[in-house]
Amino acid sequence: xxxxxxxxxxxxxxxxxxxxxxxxxxxxxxxxxxxxxxxxxxxxxxxxxxxxxxxxxxxxxxxxxxxxxxxxxxxxxxxxxxxxxxxxxxxxxxxxxxxxxxxxxxxxxxxxxxxxxxxxxxxxxxxxxxxxxxxxxxxxxxxxxxxxxxxxxxx
Numbered sequence: 478x479x480x481x482x483x484x485x486x487x488x489x490x491x492x493x494x495x496x497x498x499x500x501x502x503x504x505x506x507x508x509x510x511x512x513x514x515x516x517x518x519x520x521x522x523x524x525x526x527x528x529x530x531x532x533x534x535x536x537x538x539x540x541x542x543x544x545x546x547x548x549x550x551x552x553x554x555x556x557x558x559x560x561x562x563x564x565x566x567x568x569x570x571x572x573x574x575x576x577x578x579x580x581x582x583x584x585x586x587x588x589x590x591x592x593x594x595x596x597x598x599x600x601x602x603x604x605x606x607x608x609x610x611x612x613x614x615x616x617x618x619x620x621x622x623x624x625x626x627x628x629x630x631x632x
Contacts, residue, residue, distance in 0.1 A: 492521050499527055499545060502553045507600060508568030521547065529559075555598055557608045557621055564606030571600045572610060572617055579603030582610075582619060583627040590617045 496519040500511040520528045520541075525548060530541020544559040564571075571594070578588045582601060590599075594612055601610040601617060608625070610617035 492519065495519055495521050495527060495547065498551075499553060502545075503555070503559075503563075506595075506598065507555075507564070507566075507570055509563055509566045513563065513566060517541075519544075525549070527553070555609050557625060560600050560606050560609045564600040564602065567600045567606075570594045570597070570612075571602060572612065574601060574603045574607070576603065579607065580629055582607060582617070582621070583629055585619055585621060585623065587619050588617050590615055 499519055500514060503509045504511050514529070517529050518531065520530070522528050522543070525546050526543050527545040527547055528541050529544045542558045542562070543556050544563075545556055546554045548554070572590045572592050574582060574588060582588050582603075588610075590612055592599075592612075596612050596614075598620075599610050599612045599617060601607050607621075609620040611620055612618075
């Protein structure tokens with residue numbers, strides 16, 4: 478049993494196709510320049526996890542932070558960790574919320590968007606990046622994991 482658990486954690490060596498696809502996606506979608514990620518390696522983990530971290534010279538339990546997920550159809554979904562870490566560099570598809578909208582979003586609710594963004598994944602921010610949202614028909618669907626929801630009254 479221990480060896481099967483270990484096998485699920487093995488990361489493939491850096492995948493240049495995944496690296497290229499991920500960096501092209503974040504540059505096209507969010508305007509985050511690929512030069513920002515020089516010196517960082519991108520690995521494909523289990524369940525389509527895209528992981529960014531340092532060059533690895535051994536078999537790790539974790540290679541870095543999960544920055545996205547690759548679906549079976551080849552679509553990329555950025556993670557909350559990626560958006561909160563690198564979203565401040567985004568120049569496109571950023572939804573800036575009001576204070577009351579930010580409170581709703583942090584509670585896990587969907588919010589109306591008033592922006593010139595393309596439908597799809599967006600950086601949701603209020604002063605700083607809060608997380609990832611999915612913009613559809615003028616509504617930002619909340620993509621924050623439930624564990625990150627906050628029951629706040631004011632900011």
